[in-house]
Amino acid sequence: MASHGILLVDKPGGLTSHDVVARTRRAFGTRKVGHAGTLDPMATGLLVIGIEGATRLLTYIVGADKTYTATIRLGARTTTDDAEGEIVATADAAAWAHVDDAAVQRGIRALTGAISQVPSSVSAIKVGGRRAYDLVRSGEGVELAARQVTVSRFELLAQRRTDGFLDLDVVVDCSSGTYIRALARDLGDGLGVGGHLTALRRTRVGGFDVADAVGIDDLAGARTLTPAEAASRVLPVLHVTADEARDLRQGKRLVGQRDRLTASEVAAVDPDGALVGVVEARGHDIKSAMNIAEVQA
Incomplete structure (x- = not known):
């Protein structure tokens, strides 16, 4: 099975962002790959790549400074x-x-x-x-x-x-x-x-630096950031209990808990350090805006 996570790539000049995505697909054996922000072929530097379920995080990374x-x-x-x-x-x-x-x-x-x-x-x-x-x-x-x-x-x-x-x-x-x-x-x-x-x-x-990126010829076997590691670099973190994590994954709300949120979008992390998803306030409650499957932690 392909890795589920965020890969940081140092794009060389002369390649399109799509070229890097294509090479990542081959290196990780999956079609489910995307990136958070295009670089022109002339440009070099950091491309943030999402693999498998972690592609869902790209929505929250693309808007980073x-x-x-x-x-x-x-x-x-x-x-x-x-x-x-x-x-x-x-x-x-x-x-x-x-x-x-x-x-x-x-x-x-x-x-x-x-x-x-x-x-x-x-x-x-x-x-x-x-x-x-x-x-x-x-x-x-x-x-x-x-x-x-x-x-x-x-x-x-x-x-x-x-x-x-x-x-x-x-x-x-x-x-x-x-x-x-x-x-x-x-x-x-x-x-x-x-x-x-x-x-x-x-x-x-955002919180990702090109100093931590791999070169285009080093994609195979490159370490990816887990969804929890990646989310914590762009969003505040809310630590939830195992029961709360289960409820959020099942689409239930954490009733009356909105005061625990420190921003409009927050990464919920379970006791095992796995990303539950991104949560938001709904009335006085906390509700999932996006869930990550447990197998992708």
């Missing part, structure tokens, strides 16, 4: 807002005259905090049932609505000038749904020189 390291190239804009697209405009000397260190820092500050962001047109967002990037590649125009995101950290680590461009190495902490390519585009546009992403690495998803 994330950390990225990236390189933004100022001085050119591309069709995809990253290095895989064609350059459509480059900055001239007059545009660069207004770009100094202070201006770059002001631009970064303007894109920090709660901001309104228009996603890149080559994102995986669906428009009329089709992915935006498929529409763009087929030659159709795409206009995506702005969305509210939070960039809690946008920090410049290093910068260097090369061939008429200014490369910025940055680290970004952000809410789910933030597009780092769009940050690069908007920073360049705000400075009047254009910008795009040349490197991107995801280092953290």
Whole structure:
């Protein structure tokens, strides 16, 4: 039987997230595999993979905040807002005259905090049932609505000038749904020189870190986090008795117990350390929102 759990994979550049899922299916001998958040082929870093029953946890992981390291190239804009697209405009000397260190820092500050962001047109967002990037590649125009995101950290680590461009190495902490390519585009546009992403690495998803991930060639036999271990990294934990665990698994409520919850969604763990499921308040009671079968602990 395939493992039931969460696998952390360090995706290399050149592979799609679906490629990693396909390799995981082969390595673990199961079709029931999914991931919590796509990485572009150009990007590297952390993919959180769910296997068998633990795929049900992905819903609670995909919305976690994330950390990225990236390189933004100022001085050119591309069709995809990253290095895989064609350059459509480059900055001239007059545009660069207004770009100094202070201006770059002001631009970064303007894109920090709660901001309104228009996603890149080559994102995986669906428009009329089709992915935006498929529409763009087929030659159709795409206009995506702005969305509210939070960039809690946008920090410049290093910068260097090369061939008429200014490369910025940055680290970004952000809410789910933030597009780092769009940050690069908007920073360049705000400075009047254009910008795009040349490197991107995801280092953290919620309580999961790329330092704990396995390489793409080490999937076979890789250790997975149990559902309880994984859930405890993204949700508060409620320890329940064996009787309470049985009742929750059978769809019964814990009557009058809602005050035991510390958040709207909480991971219930039984005395054996197995994840019962995710529970929530229902009136004055506690009720399961999602159960994990006992054999998957």
